[in-house]
Amino acid sequence: MTYPPLKHIIFIIGPPWGHLRHGLKTSLRMVEKFPDLFISVFVYHKEVSKALKHLSAQPTVYPSRVRVVTTTNSDGDPLTTSGLDISGVASLEKSFGLWVTSELQQATVVQLDDRPINKPSLIIEDFYVAGAALASKSIHGLPIVAWWSMTAAALTNTLGHGESDKSRGVFENIYTLSEEGQQHPQEDSDSLICMPGVPPRYKWEFAPQDLPFLQLIVPHVVARMKIMAKHVRTVVICSTVEFEPIPAAVFSNAVNTKPFFIGPSVDLAPTHQTEPESPVTQFLDRAYTEKGAHSVIYVSFGTIFFPLPSSTSHLMTVLDEILHAGFKFILTLSSDTAQLDKSSMDGHVRAGNAIFPEWTNQTAVLEHPAIHYFLSHGGWNSSTEAIVRGVPMMFWPIMGDQIPNAVQIAEVHDCGFELLQVRTGPAKSKAYQNGTEVEIVGTDDAVREEIRNILALSKGPRGEHQRMNTRLLGKVIANSLGPNGSGDIELEKFGKALELA
Secondary structure, eight states: OOOEEEEEEEOOSSSSSSHHHHHHHHHHHHHHHOOTEEEEEEEEGGGGGHHHHHHHOOSSSSGGGGEEEOOOOGGGGGOSSSSSSSHHHHHHHHHHHHHHHHTTTTTOEEEEETEEEEEEEEEEEEEOOHHHHHHTTHOOOOEEEEESSOOOHHHHHHHHHSSSSOOOOHHHHHHHHTTTOSSSSSHHHHHEETTTOOOEEGGGOOOOOOTTHHHHHHHHHHHHHHHHHHHOEEESSSOTTTHHHHHHTTTHHHSSSOOEOOOOOOOOOOOOOOOTTHHHHHHHHHHHHHHHHSOOOEETTTOOOOOOGGGHHHHHHHHHHHHHTTOOEEEOOOOOOOOHHHHHHHHHHOOOEEOOOSSHHHHHHHHHEEEEEEOOOOOOOHHHHHHHHTTEEOOOOOOOHHHHHHHHIISSSEEEEOOTOOGGGGGGSSETTTTTTOOOOOSSSHHHHHHHHHHHHSHHHHHHHHHHHHHHHHHHHHHSSSSTSSHHHHHHHHHTTTTOO
16 A cells, blocks of 8 residues: 655754744644644754653654754764854754755655655744755755744844845844944934834833843844845744734734744643652642642743843842742742852742742643742743743843743733843833833842832732733633634644645
8 A cells, every 4th residue: 555755844943942842842733733744853962852852752643753853973063052152053054954965865765654754845944043944055955934933023123124124123233233332322222112013112121131242143143034034935933913913913024925823832731740749849739738829939031041140139139029028939940050049049948938940840830829920031932831821920031032022911911010120231221111211220129129019019909910811811822722723723824835734
């Protein structure tokens, strides 16, 4: 009996685990939706074991049609950094070029369950990678689709409105000014950035933390992304029209193509079983027994980010006020840059008020009834994981998409609060909030006053209103990912447009 061949595409995913995990989620959704599809996921060598472990934990049969690939050739070693590195981008280009050359030269026909797998016919590339597939197009000659794991507003901030070749996105403009030594000149500084569908902000508010290394990296990466945007066949956005209707409506101006809003790459159910014996689960269970529901604030800045060392006193002030308000807290220390005074941490642990794990099963933590709010940097992945579980947020954004995420979630949808007094660098000046200016003092006392007010509001009617908003928004996002939801329909249209269905 002859079986029809599987269509074969390549998916290049950026280095941070947050990108890789959600790229794998998109891959699994695609092979579930399109039964004749096979995907080769190209990842960084150091991420292979994580990717394989993640796929092996999936409860479905679909992972068999997702293959994790890389190259270990010494002439093109993949990155060993977070990916925010100019030389690293060149390394990835070389690595992918070596792999795809070898892949296309394979003489034998690979089979899966008696079905032959065709040669690759398409490449999906993470916009974060910024054009590795484009650099080797003379080798593979395949059409390229861009994949963006964040919101349309964040990508518009990056690419600009697309009104002309000279137009700049907000992030590129900010960091180019800094690189040229112009610390937001006065004639520029008081102008508001008015992005469609997003409340206005001063320009410097899109760089809330002083990160000098970005001054060299961002203009380079954004320039590559703009080139990539001109050469891709279409763009896949991991957001929903319901979440950001106006940014979604105008986004096509930035890329000159029709995007597909397939919904966030978020797990609606935990990907790991709850471990009753884990210290984190036991801590949450004890808090729930002692203090009841909404008694713990979960604090996590992801696997890459953490408040700057110069902001350590701000972080300790926030944690102290969380305890003074009667809450307990969990603070994950997943980032290599996460550093706190050990004696202080030990004291909190001995008192039973806090726990400091290096890793948590975040979805399981957010589903626990003891969780009150989630204090986060505001990455899209973490934000959507909280929203679909009805957990409102407190934002401490650091860079990139975290800023528009905080604005849209906290201000547009009223599903949380944003900390302003923790800002550093040029952003430590003034903020534009609902038509008024807020002075950013930036002292520990100012941070203490702000977090006290936020915690008090979170315990009252405002907090209940935000929790209701978050639950309803979470249902909207979950429904968009379900059968016949907007994200599900867009994924179907995407597959048909690229002849995957």
